[in-house]
Amino acid sequence: MKMLKGGYMGNKNKMETRNLNLYYKGFQALINVSLPIKENTVTALIGPSGCGKSTFLRTLNRMNDVIDGTRIEGEVLLDNDSIYDVGVDPVVLRKKVGMVFQRPNPFPMSIYDNIAYGPRIHGHKKKDTLNEIVENSLRAAALWDEVKDRLHKSALGLSGGQQQRLVIARVLAVDPQVILMDEPASALDPISTAKLEDLIHQLKSNYTIVIVTHNMQQAARVSDFTGFFLNGEMIEYDVTNTIFTAPRIKRTEDYITGRFG
Amino acid sequence: MMSKRLKEKAGFGALAVLTFMAVVPVVSIIGYLIWIGWPALTWEFLTQPPRKFLTEGGIFPAIIGTMALTVGTILVALPLGIGTAIYLVEYSRENFFTKLIRIAIINLAGVPSVVYGLFGMGMFVLTLGLGRSLAAGALTLGILTLPIIISTAEEALLAVPDSYRYASLALGATRWQTVRRVVLPVALPSILTGAILGIGRAAGETAPIMFTAAVVYTPRLPDSVYDQVMALPYHLYAISTEVPNVSQQMAFGAALVLLAIVGAMNLVAVVIRTKMRLKRMR
Ligand SMILES: Nc1ncnc2c1ncn2[C@@H]1O[C@H](COP(=O)(O)OP(=O)(O)O)[C@@H](O)[C@H]1O
Numbered sequence: 001m002k003m004l005k006g007g008y009m010g011n012k013n014k015m016e017t018r019n020l021n022l023y024y025k026g027f028q029a030l031i032n033v034s035l036p037i038k039e040n041t042v043t044a045l046i047g048p049s050g051c052g053k054s055t056f057l058r059t060l061n062r063m064n065d066v067i068d069g070t071r072i073e074g075e076v077l078l079d080n081d082s083i084y085d086v087g088v089d090p091v092v093l094r095k096k097v098g099m100v101f102q103r104p105n106p107f108p109m110s111i112y113d114n115i116a117y118g119p120r121i122h123g124h125k126k127k128d129t130l131n132e133i134v135e136n137s138l139r140a141a142a143l144w145d146e147v148k149d150r151l152h153k154s155a156l157g158l159s160g161g162q163q164q165r166l167v168i169a170r171v172l173a174v175d176p177q178v179i180l181m182d183e184p185a186s187a188l189d190p191i192s193t194a195k196l197e198d199l200i201h202q203l204k205s206n207y208t209i210v211i212v213t214h215n216m217q218q219a220a221r222v223s224d225f226t227g228f229f230l231n232g233e234m235i236e237y238d239v240t241n242t243i244f245t246a247p248r249i250k251r252t253e254d255y256i257t258g259r260f261g
Numbered sequence: 262m263m264s265k266r267l268k269e270k271a272g273f274g275a276l277a278v279l280t281f282m283a284v285v286p287v288v289s290i291i292g293y294l295i296w297i298g299w300p301a302l303t304w305e306f307l308t309q310p311p312r313k314f315l316t317e318g319g320i321f322p323a324i325i326g327t328m329a330l331t332v333g334t335i336l337v338a339l340p341l342g343i344g345t346a347i348y349l350v351e352y353s354r355e356n357f358f359t360k361l362i363r364i365a366i367i368n369l370a371g372v373p374s375v376v377y378g379l380f381g382m383g384m385f386v387l388t389l390g391l392g393r394s395l396a397a398g399a400l401t402l403g404i405l406t407l408p409i410i411i412s413t414a415e416e417a418l419l420a421v422p423d424s425y426r427y428a429s430l431a432l433g434a435t436r437w438q439t440v441r442r443v444v445l446p447v448a449l450p451s452i453l454t455g456a457i458l459g460i461g462r463a464a465g466e467t468a469p470i471m472f473t474a475a476v477v478y479t480p481r482l483p484d485s486v487y488d489q490v491m492a493l494p495y496h497l498y499a500i501s502t503e504v505p506n507v508s509q510q511m512a513f514g515a516a517l518v519l520l521a522i523v524g525a526m527n528l529v530a531v532v533i534r535t536k537m538r539l540k541r542m543r
C-alpha cells in the first residue's frame with residue numbers, strides 16, 4: 001500500500017484549495033472545496049458527470065477566467081501563494097500549471113510547430129533550442145519514435161492516442177510544474193489508454209499531476225490520492241487505496257461500488 | 262396515388278428545372294456580353310485612353326482607375342473589417358457597445374449604395390477636403406464593403422473551434438498571441454474569400470464613386486491618392502447615358518473587362534481558399 005510505503009503522505013502541498021466556491025452566474029458549481037495536491041504525485045478526481053470536476057480543475061490554472069460570468073471565493077495556492085491575487089498574471093500562471101483537455105486538441109499545424117508553439121510564445125527563437133525542446137518533449141511524452149520522421153507533417157494526421165500524447169508533449173514543452181488532465185483518455189481506445197497511463201506514471205517523478213477521470217479502475221491504477229466529488233462538494237479525499245478499499249463515507253462507497261453515477 | 266419513387270423523381274425533376282432556370286439568365290448575360298463585346302477587345306482598346314468624346318480609342322485609364330480604387334478599398338476595408346470582427350469575437354463580452362456595433366453593421370448592409378455615395382461626398386470630398394479623388398472613392402467603397410467583411414470575418418472567427426483557443430491560452434499565451442498565431446491562420450481563408458467577394462462587388466459599383474472619385478474623362482493616370490480617376494462602372498454609365506454615338510460594341514467591351522476583373526478576383530478568392538485548406542491538412 002502506498003501510504004505504508006510512506007513516500008507520498010509526507011510530500012509537500014504543491015497546490016491547495018481552501019474553502020473554494022465557484023459560481024457560474026447564479027449557479028454554484030463548487031461548494032467549499034478544500035483539497036491538497038501533493039508534489040510529485042498523481043491526484044485523481046472522480047465523481048458523476050456534472051459534479052464539478054472539470055470546473056475544479058479549471059480553477060487551478062484560472063481557465064475559468066475565460067468563461068463569462070464566473071465568480072470565485074476562497075483560496076487556491078501554488079507553492080503557498082494565492083494564484084488569484086491581483087498581482088498574479090494568469091498567463092504566467094498557466095505556464096507553470098499546464099492543462100490537457102478531454103478531446104485531443106492539436107493545432108492545425110505541423111507536429112513540430114505544435115510542440116514549439118509554447119516555447120515560441122514564451123520567447124524562444126533559436127532553432128537549436130527549439131529543436132532540442134521539441135525532441136525532449138516528444139521523448140518525454142513517449143511519442144518521439146512514432147513521429148520523428150514526420151515532424152513537419154500535420155498533427156491532424158495522427159491517431160487519437162498519438163494526438164493526446166502530442167498535446168501532453170506540447171504542455172511539457174513549456175516546462176510546467178503541474179499538469180492538469182481532464183478525462184484525457186475518454187476519447188481513446190484501450191491500447192492508447194494503457195500507453196497514456198504508463199506515461200502518467202513516468203511523468204510523476206518530475207511533475208505534479210491532477211487527473212479527472214470517470215473510470216474508477218483508471219483512478220485506482222494511476223493515482224496516489226483520490227478526491228470524490230458530488231454535486232459540487234468534495235465528499236472524501238484520501239490515499240487512493242483507502243478510497244477504493246475502505247472509504248469512510250457511505251456516498252463514496254455507493255459511488256465506487258457502482259450504486260449510482 | 263403516386264408511388265414513393267415517382268414522387269421522388271418528380272421532386273428531383275422540379276429541382277433540376279428550377280436550377281436550370283436560375284442558371285439561364287447568368288449564362289445568357291455572360292454569353293451576350295462576350296458575343297457583342299469580344300470584337301472590341303483589341304490591344305488598342307485595352308491600352309489606350311479614349312479619344313473623340315469616348316467614342317473611339319480605349320479604356321486604359323478606366324481599367325487602371327478601377328484597379329487603383331480596388332486596391333484602395335482593400336487597404337481601407339480589410340484592416341478595419343478584420344479588426345472589428347476580431348474585437349467583436351475575441352475580445353468583447355456581449356455588452357451595450359457590441360450590440361450597438363452589430364445593429365450598425367446590419368443596418369449599414371441594407372443602405373443603398375447611392376446613399377454611401379452621398380455620404381462619401383459630404384464626408385470625404387467636402388468636409389475632409391479630399392476633393393473628388395482616389396482617396397475619397399476608396400474610403401467610400403471601403404465603408405460600403407465594411408459590413409460584408411465584418412460579418413464574414415465574424416463568421417469565420419466563430420467557426421474556429423474554441424478548443425484551439427483554450428489550448429493556446431492554457432499554454433500561457435495571451436489573447437492576442439492566440440488570435441494572431443492560432444485563430445487567424447485558421448480563419449484567414451474564409452475571411453479572405455468573403456473579403457474578396459465583397460470587394461469584387463464594390464469594384465462594380467457606380468453610385469458610390471460618381472460623386473467621390475470618378476470622372477467621365479481624363480487621359481491621365483493617377484499618380485497620387487488625391488487624383489481623380491476614370492473607372493469602369495462609371496465609364497459604362499457615362500457612355501450609355503451621357504455620351505451620344507458610342508458604339509454598342511465598345512460599351513459591351515468595357516462591360517466585359519469589368520466582368521473579367523471581378524471574375525478574376527473571385528477566382529483568386531477560390532484559389533486562396535483551396536490552397537490554404539490543403540496546406541493545413543498536409
Ligand atoms: N460554462 C458554464 N456555465 C454554466 N454552468 C456550467 C458551465 N460549465 C459547467 N457548468 C455546470 O457546472 C456543473 C459542473 O460542471 P463540470 O465541472 O463540467 O462537471 P464534471 O466535469 O464533473 O462533469 C454542471 O452542473 C454544469 O452544468
Ligand SMILES: [Mg+2]
Pocket residue numbers: 053054055182
Ligand atoms: Mg468534465
